[in-house]
Amino acid sequence: MIHSTTSDRRRAAVLAAGCALLTVLATAHPAGARVPGAEAAAGVRQWTTDARTTGAQLGAPAAVTPASAPADTTVYVEPDLRFQKLTGFGASITDSSAAVLHRLGKKDRDALMKQLFSPREGNGFSMLRQPLGASDFATSQYSFDDMPPGRTDFGLTHFSVAHDRAQILPLIRQAKALNPRLRIIASPWSPPGWMKTNGSMIDGKLIDDPKIYDVYARYLVKSVQAYAAAGVPVDYLTVQNEPQALLRADYPGTDLPVAQQAKVIEKLGPALKAAGLRTKILGFDHNWAEHPFDVQAHVDAGEDPELAYPHDLLNSRAGKWIAGTAYHCYYGDPSAQTALKAAFPDKDVFETECSGGGITRTIGAMNNWSRSMIFWNLALDEKHGPHTGGCTGCDGAVTVDSASGAVRYNTNYYTLSHFSRFTRPGSVRIAANVAAPEGDTTPLQTSAFGNPDGSTALIVHNPGAEARTTAIVAPGVRLTTEVAAGATVTYTWGRR
Template sequence: MRTRPRSRALTLAAALLATAGLAATGVSAAAAPGRAEAHGPSAPRQVEAWTSGAKGQTGATTERLSAAPVSPGAPQGGTTVRVDPHVKYQTMTGFGASITDSSAQVLYGIPKDRRDTVMKNLFDPATGDGTSFLRQPIGASDFVKGPDYSLDDVPAGQTDYGMKHFSVAHDEKQILPLLRQAKRLDPELKIVGTPWSPPAWMKTGGSMIDGKLIDSPAVYRAYAAYLVDFVKAYAAHGVPVDYLTVQNEPQALNRNNYPGSDMSFEQEAKVVDALGPALKKAGLRTKILGYDHNWSEHPNDIKAHEAVGEDPEVDYPYDLLASDAAKWLDGTAYHCYAGDASAMTALRASFPGKDIYETECEGGTITTGLDSVNNWAKTVVYWNIALDENHNPHQGGCGTCNGTVTVDSKTGAVTYNSQYYALGHFARFVRPGAVHIGASATRSDATDSPVQTSAFVNTDGSTAVVAHNTSTTAAEPVTVVAGGRGFTATLAAGATATYSWR
């Protein structure tokens, strides 16, 4: 079992872990300072409890993980969370965010020793958040300072089907060094690469902003070669790419100030049909994920397609998985900005052999994470891992997005945001390879419980339960029961707790 998070000045300033015996339900316990122990022939398990997000009397929220007390005991009213390891769902891949151009720039704007501390707090699984999954833009996204760019830019009117001008030199300055550092801190880290646009010379209109991929077999082959070269180049720089998607938010039209492409499911299927064999021929094990857009099509995107006489393709992920290209797809990637997380469960019911991933959720909360996990997502991914206090740098797109951490552009001071702690409740205690298991929350008075929860068993045999009190006004007594043993705790209004034991 890995070492749990310890105190650190910049982030948690937390006390040493509070522990309690996970005693057989109903058995009395004798308390010792900082620990409750059950007596009897069976040695008790110790429970680590960490909490954040409690609402104070003034309405302020405590935004840091702190040790929390738990006690052995039987249900005492409130909510009972029953954990059932015999009910197994998906195997988790990881939890994380994205080191965008903007994130890299603000992190490189602070001294190396401070940057190293931030990286440890973000990625170290023993002393930090243990971020275990990153979604990396291939070329420019909206979060970049300066002009749009791809990894194969040529003058207007020219083409480069042979990829002679392909280069990741832009990423070598800041992004790749940070990715290598993250990988050193957490060797289990996985990466998905995502383009916001193909190179401009592959598109109608000749621009990375808006337009479509040219409908030509030669262009599909070239785009596949472009993505394969990205994977090969990153691997050569010490950064393996585990997954690819072929287009960020393919249903979005009218990207008038940052890179984007409208890509129908028919076109995406053609790209995947070219990419799958190209990856195989190159001897690469990188998996392909389809779609990479919202749980349901955004109403604005539907209107935009209808306005130009196009089918909105509201069943895009279903149509893609029903196509011949599905044989090359490992699963489907989703974003959280429209629709409901239950869409992922519905898709999996129709295609049970294909996995589900949540790959972008700016402003994501612990609720977003729990909703995603409870609907088969193998990953929970927020967005920028770092931005400045003005939500910058960015070029078009979202002007109010927050980073997992904020780096003050004037002082270099680092603030760890609510997203950091939401991420920590999962990533610190639910490691890659953990299995999502059964967990139910019921209230003793038969009313709806305010507690939202998920449970996991790690590969080392440890169990983690994430519980969130959705009530912002009242604390909730919580009893967690697993295997005939139980412990009790109080979950403050608005608070989240992670309970972990072997």
């Protein structure tokens, strides 16, 4: 006889919920079914973007224009079926972003920051992911405790966040003043070079020595303490950006296997607690699946690619100190998040880095338990920089022209807008199901949220090449409207 534990039942429920929901809704509301009752569109508003959207279209939501033709697709919103709470949406004030923003005059910079972070007058970004030390988007290579070659600093007597005081920390404080509910995730791209096998922040591994695990944990604690002292409390902390990146030739990075990350966290968890810090640890901080380039690099080095890294980490002794798992969107499928949530239902999931992923990956992340979507650089110049290496074609949420100071709002900005303008931290994802015509190869993509104030936000994206006449059905809402080809629409109703 098999006895199931409470944990087993929770895991099964997480996986079963999505499958059962789709089955029940598809049975109750088959594609092409007539929407019952009179049209109820009063109070429903929409905010639309497409490939032609420009900065001139940063307007308020408009009333929905009902369609006259019958619907070919129906979107059902079920607010009583609730999933994860949102922490927020945002980007990263990298060293490069800070440099670009500080090229603007104060008046123009203040206006742009308000447009990005103010919940009332702008996009309402509510999360930032901040590199601890240099990343590929930095104006120089630096950590918070650099030492000359051959020298160490186990006492961390040379530790300093002076580099960040000039531009980065003032911008984060300004963002937090504009949006007091702003949350910070901090991530190092590399420990200081003297803690690593090659003596460099670029590539290499953390030295496998208990003294190194201890000093690196203390280094991270001091980083959190220094930021807090500067008026920037750190809410979440990862110990290594992209720990499966074995070969990074021109920017900071560290190959950190599961066993080593676990050893760092076993030191870090108690150290944060002893310091009286409420900062939560997130594990992993890499893609939904390991990229074939990184898999091959590990195989070539005679190492295990560790394809189940986030599962193995949570199963380790360090798991008790880990509040959740951080993912990136660059490779794999977001369903990996649901599989992890099913295995560890008491652990959260966050999306901490995405660039160029667009609306499809954002909706995918949200529909697979993510509490956040954080795109990469907040701002870059017209040359996709400045940067020290890595991505040469990444866009920021905005582009600031280095000569004129003109601001261009990019796809990343508008993608986040569809969520951050119409949800608030503490919102809950609710069920949204698409009943599409048989044989539809590009069905609508949807995600929906219930706000604490009782309002609802439904995001609908049409990936197809033709407009879709769409019925939206929810408690108190029945309307038929058109979603243009390639367009994304956020529909809102209820109290605001």
